[in-house]
Amino acid sequence: MDLESIFPRLQEIIAQWLSSFLPGWLAELLVILMVVLAIVLMMVVVVMVLTLLERKILGRLQDRIGPNRVGPYGVIQPVADTLKLLFKEDIVPEKADKLLHLLAPIIIVVPALMVWAVMPFGKKLVAADLNIAVLYVIALGSVTSIAILMAGWGSGNKYSLLGGFRAVAQLFSYEVPMGLAVLSVVMAAGSMSLQSIVKAQSPLPFAFVQPIAFLIYFICGVAEVNRSPFDLPEAESEIIAGYHIEYTGVKFAMFFLAEYINTFAVSAMVVTLFLGGWKGPILPSYVWFFIKVAIVVYVFFWLRASFPRLRIDQLLNFAWKFLVPLGMVNLLVTGIVVKLNVPVWLTVPAYWAGNFVIGVIALYLLTRFTPKKTPVSLR
């Protein structure tokens, strides 16, 4: 048995074993539940690993050691953190909107976990290969902003409210160029199913065919998960911690969980849409998927160590006055290249030429029209 089909085979064996003594529908349901449980558990483990890795990597990048007290090299630090958060007192502020305050940490986890239903982990490893997967992922992305606004508003804290407003403005603004970048990929692949998009990326991944769409998607991805340098909604030094100031214990842990799962999900989307997904030589496909995602996540951490935070007006201007027009032009150029009817070997150079021209013009406009002095931003 090859390593590639080990998980589908395992599922088959369990399904057969279950249906030998259970009615068919129950066996099927149990198999689905098993996969769901696997996804949820995997995500919890991923979050634990990511929290430790982020602190370790950030420590190294800042010439520190990072956590190293709990267990060898601090590897069981996440377990200690989880236990601590579990035993913390749950404090609900007096002025809070109790219902919204309770609902926000629940709702924020839902889209974060649901994204994984359509993610192709490997050649034969996708839970539900929807034919509208791209739309599904975009739709779930906007649910997060509702939860954040609920948290910001429901806490009854002025800083939370500011964080909530900022988060919504940011997520909304960056969703548009993100969608435009995804459109050009969908157009080139001719499908919205993530599995077909991965398969369409031969011989070159889309990142090398459409570098501009890749860059737009990557920047918007960083903004979508509120990571530095786009971490205005939770800027510690200006608005304490934004929308999750008034949360303690497990409720705070839920925001944390969702944020890290989302980081991982956006990295997985970058890999799936632009870096060839699970494709790779020799190693099994799911191993390649995780290697690539780990590299993208590392770049996310690296960005956090390298860039200062933007101001809200810079952030919104960058989205609306640069990324959106760029995305629209990029979409048109992709459309023209697809319709050019050039021979196959000329398609990629045609993309390159188009992207090069847009890139040069965009960079010129960016340097030409970036105001040297921007008004002092207020909030």
Added chain:
Amino acid sequence: MLNQYLFIGILALASFAVPVIGIGFAWLISPKRANPLKRSIYECGLETIGETWVQFRVQYYIYALVFAVFDVEIAFLLPWAVAYNRLGLVALVDVVIFLGILATALAYAWRKGALRWS
């Protein structure tokens, strides 16, 4: 096909269950010794002044309006993008017109100062 949506439905229920179980379990084992000082709003230690839920910066609302236009655009363009390979050259012309209208809208909003943070 139906199985996939069944899976997503069950995953949605499970995703709800995870935070609910987590918060419920913590509610069982965590201490509950709230006092007025603890339950006050945390704004860097100062007493909070005035109402929190006030009418606030119409700017955010304007961005949301502009966003609504463009989000609908993406919803319209997705089916177009999927079918693009099978459509004739007219599909490209259609979208040039469609994007042109939207670009005009963006330019209008820009010109009107809706995108200026002041």
